[in-house]
Amino acid sequence: xxxxxxxxxxxxxxxxxxxxxxxxxxxxxxxxxxxxxxxxxxxxxxxxxxxxxxxxxxxxxxxxxxxxxxxxxxxxxxxxxxxxxxxxxxxxxxxxxxxxxxxxxxxxxxxxxxxxxxxxxxxxxxxxxxxxxxxxxxxxxxxxxxxxxxxxxxxxxxxxxxxxxxxxxxxxxxxxxxxxxxxxxxxxxxxxxxxxxxxxxxxxxxxxxxxxxxxxxxxxxxx
Numbered sequence: 001x002x003x004x005x006x007x008x009x010x011x012x013x014x015x016x017x018x019x020x021x022x023x024x025x026x027x028x029x030x031x032x033x034x035x036x037x038x039x040x041x042x043x044x045x046x047x048x049x050x051x052x053x054x055x056x057x058x059x060x061x062x063x064x065x066x067x068x069x070x071x072x073x074x075x076x077x078x079x080x081x082x083x084x085x086x087x088x089x090x091x092x093x094x095x096x097x098x099x100x101x102x103x104x105x106x107x108x109x110x111x112x113x114x115x116x117x118x119x120x121x122x123x124x125x126x127x128x129x130x131x132x133x134x135x136x137x138x139x140x141x142x143x144x145x146x147x148x149x150x151x152x153x154x155x156x157x158x159x160x161x162x163x164x165x166x167x168x169x170x171x172x173x174x175x176x177x178x179x180x181x182x183x184x185x186x187x188x189x190x191x192x193x194x195x196x197x198x199x200x201x202x203x204x205x206x207x208x209x210x211x212x213x214x215x216x217x218x219x220x221x222x223x
Contacts, residue, residue, distance in 0.1 A: 027132070027137055027138055028131065028132035028133075028137075028138070028139055028140065028141045028142075028145070029132075029138065029139065029140055029141065030066045030067075030140070030141035030145070031066075032066060033066075035212065035217070036146060036148075037070065039094055040069060040070055040071070040092050040093050040094065041070070043092075043093035043094045044070075044071050044093050048093060048094070048096070048097055049073055049093050049096045049097065051073075052080070052081075053077075053081055054075065054076045054077030054078070054080070054081045054084075054085075055073055055074070055075050055076075055077075055096060056073065056074045056076075057071065057072075057073055057074075058071075058072050058073060058074050058090065060072070061090070061128060061147060066141070066145075066146075067130035067141070067145040067146070068130070068145075068146070068147070069092040069093075069128075069146060069147040069148075071092075071093065072090055072091060072092055072093075072128065072147050073090075073091055073092075073093065073096055074088045074089070074090055075088060075089045075090075075091055075096055075099065076088035076089075078099060078100050078103035078104065078122070079100075079103060079104055079108065082118075082120070083103055083107070083108065083119055083120060083121065083122060084120065084121045084122070085121070085122045085124050086121060086122075086123060086124060087124055088124070089124045089127035089128075089150055090127045090128040090147055091127055091128070091147050091148075091150065092146065092147040092148055094148070094210055095147070095148060095149075095150065095209075095210060098189045098190055098208075098210065099150060099189075099208075101189050102185060102186055102189045102190075102208070103119075103122070105185065105189075106181065106182055106184075106185025106186070106188075106189075107119055107122070107155065107182055107185070110178055110181040110182055110185070111155065111157060111178060113178075113181075114174045114175075114177040114178040114181065115157060115161070115163070115174050115175070115178050116174075117157040117158050117159040117161065118157065118158045119155050119156070119157060119158075120156055120157065120158050121155070121156035122152055122154075122155055122156075123152065123153050123154035123155070123156070124150065124151065124152060124153075125151035125152060125153040125204075125205045126144060126149075126150075126151035126205075127144065127147065127149070127150055127151070128144060128145075128147040129142070129144040129145065130144075130145045131144060131145060134201045143192070143209035143210070143211050144209075148209050148210050148211065149192075149207060149208065149209035149210075149211075150207075150208050150209070151205045151206065151207050151208075152165070152205060152206045152208070153165055153166070153204055153205040153206075155178075155182075163175050163178065163179065164204070165179060165195070165196060165203075165204055165205050165206055166196070166203060166204035166205075169195070169196045179195075182206070183195045183206060184222075186206060186208050187220065187222035189208070190208040190209060190210060191209065191210050191211055191212065191213060191219075191220050191221070192207070192208065192209045192210075192211050192213070192220070192221045193206065193207070193208050193221070193222045193223070194206070194207040194221075194223050195207075195223065197223060198223035199223075
C-alpha cells in the first residue's frame with residue numbers, strides 16, 4: 001500500500017513537471033532541462049548583466065510548471081538608453097547581452113545605412129509569457145515561457161518614421177533592405193530567428209531566442 005502511494009506521488013509529480021497551464025494558449029507540454037538553470041546561474045555569477053537606468057533586476061518568475069527565471073531583468077532600452085524598448089522586455093540574463101549586441105552591431109548601423117536616420121525605439125511585441133509555442137493548445141512550451149525569447153514588431157526612427165515588420169518586409173527598397181539586414185544580424189546573435197518567411201505566425205514580427213537545438217545544442221534556426 002505504501003509502495004503504491006509513493007508510486008502515485010512520483011507519477012503525479014512527473015505529470016506536473018511536464019504539463020502546465022499557459023496564458024492565452026491552453027495547456028502546454030514541457031520538460032525539465034537542467035542546462036537552463038545552469039546557464040542562467042553562470043550568466044548572473046559572471047556579472048554579464050549590470051543593472052542601469054534601462055536594465056533593472058526583477059523578482060524571480062515562477063510557474064506554473066517549469067515557466068519562469070531565477071533572476072530576470074526588465075530591459076527598457078539599449079545603447080545606454082539611446083534606443084528605447086517599449087514596452088519593456090522581461091528577459092533572463094543570457095538574453096540581455098545578445099539583444100544589446102544586436103541593436104549595437106546591426107539595428108543601429110543598418111538604420112543609418114538603409115534609412116538615413118537613427119533608430120530611437122524598438123517595439124516589443126512579446127517577451128516573457130507562460131504559454132505554448134504559437135499559442136497552440138497542447139504544444140511545446142515556448143521559449144517565451146522561460147523569459148528566453150524576444151519578439152519585435154517595429155522600429156521607430158529619429159525622423160518620426162515607423163518601420164513595421166509586417167508593412168516593411170515587402171515595402172520600399174530601403175525598408176526591405178533594413179529589415180532583411182536586421183533579420184540576418186539577429187541570426188548571428190541568437191540560436192532561433194523567425195520572420196515573415198518562416199510561417200504565418202511570424203508575418204508581423206521577428207522572433208529571437210536562445211534555445212538549444214540538435215543533439216549537441218549547437219544547431220541554429222534562421223528563417
